Amino acid sequence: MVLKNKTILITAAGQGIGAASARACAAAGAQVIATDLDAGLLAALGDEPNIQTRVLDVTDQGAIDALAADLPDLDGLFNCAGVVHHGTVLELTDADWNFALDLNVTSMVRMCRAFVPGLLRRAKSEGSAAILNMSSMASSEKGFINRTAYGATKAAVIGLTKAIAADFVARNLRCNALCPGTVDTPSLRGRIASAPDPVQAEKDFIARQPMGRLATVDDLTPTVVHLLSDGSRFVTGQAVLVDGGVTI
Template identity: 75%
Template sequence: MRLKDKRILISAAGQGIGRASAIACAAEGASVIAVDIDAGKMTDLPEVSGGRIETRQLDVRDADAIAGMAADLPPLDGLFNCAGFVHHGTVLEISEEDWAFSLDLNVTSMYRMLRAFLPGMLSRAEETGGVAVLNMASMAGSIKGFPNRTAYGATKAAVIGLTKGVAADFVKQGLRCNALCPGTVDTPSLRGRIASAADPVQAEKDFIARQPMGRLATVDDITPLVVYLLSDESRFVTGQAMLVDGGVTI
């Protein structure tokens, strides 16, 4: 049980990588607080986890709600900021409203979560010797440029900068902070983008074609690294942008 006795909060746990990570962490012994703006997507999580997952509704753009939850919960051992949005378009096609939304959800929400939960985590680190934060970045944009991913790439690059800053500020206090950079993962979010394309069949082929391994990642390709980075096995790893991209950036 690699996460035994650890209390871990995971955002965007209603679907995709967030949901799979909540289940994987619970299977490794963690007590998971799974949050999502749509609580209805998480109703089965307590049952499928044998009661190791507690679900709560949370809008990570709501600073007051985040602060209230942080005050209500005991200090965390792990925090996975997974919530995010993929905007499609070039810099000439991004409205100021779209830009502001992407920045708020993909970056500022992590700032809010860190501001609220970090004080308790630092006190917890004094007791246990270490706590871990994991922020969702991406291979797309932040590591390698892709067409029509300007807003997404800019925000995910900012996530890496945020991650390194937090890691540097608190490394001596027992806090590790890393960023996860997946390749193209077969999630409901991706399926929605494929379905909205002018030619969905070709869109899926294009997504697969940019993966050298010849397939999309599954959430099960990603969760082992999530567990590792939230566990004590990664106790000497901090400030890193960790790629799980199927060879895109070889």
């Protein structure tokens, strides 16, 4: 029970990596606050032990501040919310760019502004607290075609992570970034289904993974739990790749 007596908040916890992480953290002993914009998606988590659900729009600073005021201090925060924009810079409108930047990066700034004071209090009293930010192998780690906005914003997440880690390293608040490979999630399935040739699209996603398969959410959750636990108390400012060998 490596997360026993810890309170962990996870954004975008209604499905995919966020939902799997909520379940894994709860199974590891944490009290999990699973948030998502979609109350319907959260319903599947509502009756599970050690998980409470809250509707949250991470683009709304007022809603974030209200939630922070209503919750106990956190031991861990997993900023999981994000969006994948498809296209080169030539297809990237200002509206697309602004939305990707707002959801993929600025939402993390908002969440940290609201919850870092409480995390610091827990770090002082318990000796450790942690932030985990969702980045990607498509970032400063590697470029991919048709991922201009996604790659740029996920690279910014790594820079944000390192800056937060540097600011609070002496106060026992750690901050790391998770950089997954291609994960079989509802989001990915939606992108595959919307492709002109979905069968070929799935083959293409699999082909870029040297292990010859897509990652499952369960390939990622052990690392999520570890980076939110005291087992990683000497790890901070890192972009942790769980990519099945893509960036070898």
